[in-house]
Amino acid sequence: MKTVIYRQYGAPAETVEVIDVETGAPGPGQVLLHDILAPINPADLNTIEGKYPVRYPLPSTPGIEGVGRVAQVGPDVTDLKPGMAVLLPHAYGTWREGGIVEAAKLLPIPEGVPYAEAAMIKVNPASAWRMLHDYVAPQPGAWVIQNAANSGVGRAVIGIAKKIGLRTVNLVRRPELIEELTAAGGDVVLLDNADALEEIKTRTDRAKIMLGLNSVGGESATRVASALAHGGKMLTFGAMSRRPLLLPTGLLIFKDIQILGFWMTNWYQKASEAERNAMFGDLFELAKTGVFKTPVEKVYPVEEIRQAVTHALQGSRGGKILIGKA
Ligand SMILES: NC(=O)c1ccc[n+]([C@@H]2O[C@H](COP(=O)([O-])OP(=O)(O)OC[C@H]3O[C@@H](n4cnc5c(N)ncnc54)[C@H](OP(=O)(O)O)[C@@H]3O)[C@@H](O)[C@H]2O)c1
Structure with missing residues (x-):
């Protein structure tokens, strides 16, 4: 099976390579998977660069999340059958055509959930779900503001927020996204620039926005924090601009804005199996009914990993890049 590896940290396009791995047949408690489909997430790229807080023993296969199809089951595996689609275990190293996995670590994907959507569900929609539920109790009609609103996370935030009765202010850095994200359900979609704050007041009728989601940093984070009402919370979960947060002191002293971090990995580490499965059950249902849709720009076969x-x-x-069969 063609498998991506990196032997040292560095620029991803110069560091990743493809090797052939002989998988053999699955042993007791194991499953052989084929047709693995996995996204390239920013965290995967940061991991290869050696800039992510988690490091795996080298050589390592990248890929935090993905899906596969059961090709063959080990002698004592009774609950999984050939042909079933399953969610891969966290940080399995999903950038590969197939492989052997412990059956107990696989979660079957219900019929009707699009295969590509399931491949991307564990990181971005799960983060959107947690951030919208765990920090400010969702009240019908309440507003949430986010930057990089066209990202995988951002689109899931738009869909899930609408489903649970929240309204979204969405900041983007390209004008052509305004129409697209409005059509996708964004209530207010604005360019992420100096005019945005006044526009937000007008378009939300000066609503008290209590939750802000920041994955950009720099002045964009300043805007998200400044749009919040007294006592509001800004969750930072990414730094796409690679710039630090810029926060006027007055926001903390006089507006009591709370600046918090969010890392999905923390939640997975603390959650029980029942809590994880309950969230996946909810997310699968939303994916099945098209509540969130993550556009895919291109699917590359494993051997074209550098491209x-x-x-x-x-x-x-225009969307995520996936590794697997188109
Ligand atoms: N903390 C966590 O647990 C967690 C979980 C999930 C995701 N994340 C983080 O969330 C962020 C988004 O991830 P994703 O997979 O949703 O991303 P994605 O779908 O790959 O989209 C990337 C987004 O970043 C924007 N962007 C790229 N470069 C930028 C720059 N220099 N300045 C401002 N914006 C820029 C893009 O805008 P254009 O389309 O205009 O280029 C796009 O909106 C990443 O930082 C990721 O690591 C964190």
Whole structure:
């Protein structure tokens, strides 16, 4: 099976390579998976660069999340059958055609959930779900503001927020996204620039926005924090601009804005199996009914991994880059 590896940390396009791995047949408690489909997430690229807080023993196969199809089951595996689609275990190293996995670590994907959507569900929609539920109790009609609103997370935030009765202010850095995200359900979609704050007041009728989601940093984070009402919370979960947060002191002293971080990995580490499965059950249902849809710009076969990571590192994409069979 063609498998991506990196032997040292560095620029992804120069560091990743493809090797052939002989998988053999699954042993007791194991499953052989084929047709693995996995996204290239920013965290995967940061991991290869050696800039992510988690490091795996080298050589390592990248890929935090993905899906596979059961090809063969080990002698004592009774609950999984060939042909079933399953969610792969966290940080399995999903950038590969197939492989052997412990059956107990696989979660079957219900019929009707789009395969590509399931491949991307564990990181971005799960983060959107947690951030919208765990920090400010969702009240019908309440507003949430986010930047990089066209990202995988951002689109899931728009869909899930609408489903649970929240309204969204969405900041983007390209004008052509305004119409697209409005059509996708964004209530207010604005360019992420100096005019945005006044426009937000007008378009939300000066609503008290209590939750802000920041994955950009720099002045964009300043805008998200400044749009919040007294006592509001800004969750920072990414730094796409690679710039630090810029926060006027007055926001903390006089507006009591709370600046918090969010890392999905923390939640997975603390959650029980029942809590994880309950969230996946909810997310699968939303994916099945099209509540969130993550656009895919291109699917690359494993052997084209260098072109794939180069593409994933480009801005202004129309969607995610996946590794697998188109
Ligand atoms: N903390 C966590 O647990 C967690 C979980 C999930 C995701 N994340 C983080 O969330 C962020 C988004 O992830 P994703 O997979 O949703 O991203 P994605 O779908 O790949 O989209 C990337 C987004 O970043 C924007 N962007 C790229 N370069 C930028 C720059 N220099 N300045 C401002 N915006 C820029 C893009 O805008 P254009 O389309 O205009 O280029 C796009 O909106 C990443 O930082 C990721 O690591 C964190």
